[in-house]
Amino acid sequence: MKVILQNAVTLDGFIATLDGDSDWAADDEEFAALFNKIGCILIGRKTYEQYKGDIFPLAGGVNYVYTHDPEKWTAEATQELRFIGGSPHEALNNIQKQGFDTVMLAGGGEINASFAQAGLIDEMILHVHPLLLGKGIQLLGPYNQPLNLEFISSQFNPKGFVQNHYKVK
Numbered sequence: 782m783k784v785i786l787q788n789a790v791t792l793d794g795f796i797a798t799l800d801g802d803s804d805w806a807a808d809d810e811e812f813a814a815l816f817n818k819i820g821c822i823l824i825g826r827k828t829y830e831q832y833k834g835d836i837f838p839l840a841g842g843v844n845y846v847y848t849h850d851p852e853k854w855t856a857e858a859t860q861e862l863r864f865i866g867g868s869p870h871e872a873l874n875n876i877q878k879q880g881f882d883t884v885m886l887a888g889g890g891e892i893n894a895s896f897a898q899a900g901l902i903d904e905m906i907l908h909v910h911p912l913l914l915g916k917g918i919q920l921l922g923p924y925n926q927p928l929n930l931e932f933i934s935s936q937f938n939p940k941g942f943v944q945n946h947y948k949v950k
């Protein structure tokens with residue numbers, strides 16, 4: 782099972798301000814394009830709640846929301862919106878059993894940290910925006926270990942950000 786993390790980041794490595802604002806991100810189309818290609822997305826419960834009804838659930842694939850308490854969300858679940866728990870390994874096994882071989886991991890920081898901690902992120906596609914926040918929610922949240930990456934490609938997007946693609950070593 783392959784995990785590809787894709788997030789919009791600032792030049793100083795944040796995905797949102799401390800109060801959760803990431804309206805500076807200009808990569809909606811690229812976000813939707815990867816989701817459409819892969820067919821499923823995995824997000825943290827806080828990201829889901831923040832963008833519920835606005836961005837999520839994305840149409841045309843399966844939206845997995847990671848939470849410690851999936852039962853609490855049973856009434857809200859549909860074919861396209863599923864709430865899953867367990868360890869990161871168990872969550873991925875669950876997604877794989879439902880027919881996927883790749884999942885797009887799309888933040889926020891806490892879920893990214895959980896998967897980084899478990900050594901389960903295979904690739905990162907980072908859309909680096911021309912902005913420094915000074916403080917905010919970090920790409921890998923509370924994860925505080927080194928992580929070595931191997932460069933795959935870099936591409937300038939005319940909307941003003943740079944797309945950097947890495948493999949996690």
Ligand SMILES: NC(=O)c1ccc[n+]([C@@H]2O[C@H](COP(=O)([O-])OP(=O)(O)OC[C@H]3O[C@@H](n4cnc5c(N)ncnc54)[C@H](OP(=O)(O)O)[C@@H]3O)[C@@H](O)[C@H]2O)c1
Nearest residue numbers: 788789796801825826827828848849888889890891892895
């Ligand atoms: N720039 C970008 O591309 C981008 C993308 C996505 C999000 N964001 C920003 O990120 C912010 C939210 O990030 P966040 O770090 O606060 O929260 P988050 O990662 O979206 O969600 C955290 C929640 O995910 C669940 N979770 C995380 N690890 C888990 C584990 N090991 N087992 C079970 N459940 C687990 C927990 O849900 P429960 O509490 O329900 O157990 C936890 O409270 C938002 O402000 C959003 O704007 C930015």
